[in-house]
Amino acid sequence: MEKSKNNNNQHSKKREFSTDENNGNQGKNGFKKSKKDLIGKAKSLLPQRKALPIFSAREKIIKEILNNKALIIVGETGSGKTTQIPQFLHHAGLSKNGIIACTQPRRVAAMSIARRVSEEFGTRLGDRVGYSIRFDDKTSPNTLIKYMTDGMLLRELLSDNMLKKYSVVILDEAHERTLRTDILFGMLKAIQKKRDDLKIIVMSATLDAEKFSEYFDDAKIMYIAGRQFPVKLYQTIQPQEDYLDSAIVTIFQIHTEQPNGDILTFLTGQEEIEAVEKLIIEHAKLLPVTAKKLIPCPIFASMPTDQQNKVFEPAPPDTRKVILATNIAETSITISGIKYVIDCGVAKVRGYNSKIGIESLTIQPISKASARQRMGRAGREAPGCCYRLYTEDAFEELADSTEPEIKRCNLASVILLLKASGVEDIFNFDYLDRPSKTSVARSLEQLYALGALNDDGTLSELGKKMAEFPIEPTYAKVIIQSENLGCTKEIISIVSMLSVDSIFYTPQDKREEAAEAKKKFVNFDGDHITLLNVLKGYQDVHGDKDWCYENFINIRNMKHVLDVRKQLIQFCERLKIDVTASCGHDHEVILKCLLSGFFQNTALRQLDGSYRAIVSGQIVYMHPTSVLFGRKPEAIMYNDLILTSKQYMRNASAIHPNWIAQTAPKYFGNRSLHTL
């Protein structure tokens, strides 16, 4: 293991990044490739595939899969598991009995791998090889290999509880232990008891294989040795005080001192990524004119898919691309051209306090498994380097693996799906790691309060309808309720606006101008009506770029809002909900509708002017970005509670205290709110 110290030296020069469209199996000019071209491309990739470590284990893997019902495969990052194993299974004849599914925790991985494997297969994307992610299905009746998000497979259980169309299900990146993959483990194990012909494969590079083997009735474990290219590891000698500063220094250090190759930098979230993006652009202006250009390229979850796909496009000549990513790019994907990985050592982690029912998002150290995955994004096409912005000692102190999401998330959405798939006894479900009883009870209580469950715990008609929506139960309830209140148009717009982190863009050096611009949208009923005003303004000018610039509106996020809005409309139309129903400017109707899903996220003003959350009894504070900041309405409803130094209510509106019990009589009964 090599070590080097990150020295301080910054430089620069930058220009906009323009790229070719490269979506699916298309040529540069956008024309579809001919069959001959597709086969030619597949042939040209064959030597590369044959050089993968997994290729030499091909016969053994096929034999073990044919002889076993379940198999655990552990192989180095980049060894070829995700792209090759489904193809091996196809060639072994398993796709004759049904589709070979391979689940991924993230949609960007499902899409990009399907694109690559369809190229290797020599067919068009969506033909023999396809993908299925929320709101986007690229498969056809011909599809033999399907990459899909774990959430999509879980959803398919609603219509096909034996997963009859599938012959093999591969649960990839199992170490991530997402809530949905964890539930799939239990569901698939139960299905396999009734379907002898279903094969289950659990895969990862960094896995506690014994634990999985035991869970799947002593399933066979296969270790596949070797990686294709070495990755040189650099760790800081001293702990870094500010990882953002350290990341920028390292980016410019690589850019000015190291040979060609793109950089992938892991950061924690959109705001941080956008701040670093701006700093890179600024610093790059100081680079000598003759230097290679450095172009930042952000990617995070709440970004429209077509923008996410841009990171896969090659950098123009004489340019080095620096991808700024959250852990969305941590597993599975190969980004062509990446030679250097910078790992800041932290990530934004979702947490859930089941005792008080509060969710939080905090920045925490990653696990050793995550650090290895991050490092594994380099060395996939050629030797690479990984720069950890933390010391070797700090690495040793990291936990081996990330705590399963099931232990730290609100379970309401998966419990709703389990109930809708016919699983009644949620407490005794066969979990790989059992969630706490309090956490299950809390989530059941929340679903009951929302009206999704009947008194006997079975799914209600409303619950069935809610399960059809691929969004959190609280939002599903609000949309369904909007049909009764005649405000679906407004509610869909507000829910779409809430799907992005922030619409308002506040540059450090233009705070006053940004605040002034925001004033024209502000409505003191709260953030929800304010957001509605922004969307109306944006639609009135047909998304004009200059308008966004003048009004300090984040155009990237607005595009995503429109995308989500379109998809929600399609969902409502499928459920025959009239999406044109509008209540005009009747804000009370809109807020009461939102409250039908968020009555648990409410707080009352105390005598001393502070706010106390109704359900948890905790003191909560108004987020400084809220239009209600500095105002003191008697009662507040909010969408999120953000835990940083204090508990902050974000996306908040003023409501009448009486509305709370009126909206959720089942939950609050006849109790006076002031005694809660």
Ligand SMILES: Nc1ncnc2c1ncn2[C@@H]1O[C@H](COP(=O)(O)OP(=O)(O)OP(=O)(O)O)[C@@H](O)[C@H]1O
């Ligand atoms: N889009 C792509 N462009 C170029 N090469 C690719 C692409 N996708 C995959 N490859 C090549 O195939 C190799 C194997 O990728 P694959 O995703 O199958 O590995 P893996 O073992 O599943 O890795 P991980 O554990 O990191 O998911 C990569 O290292 C790379 O060489």
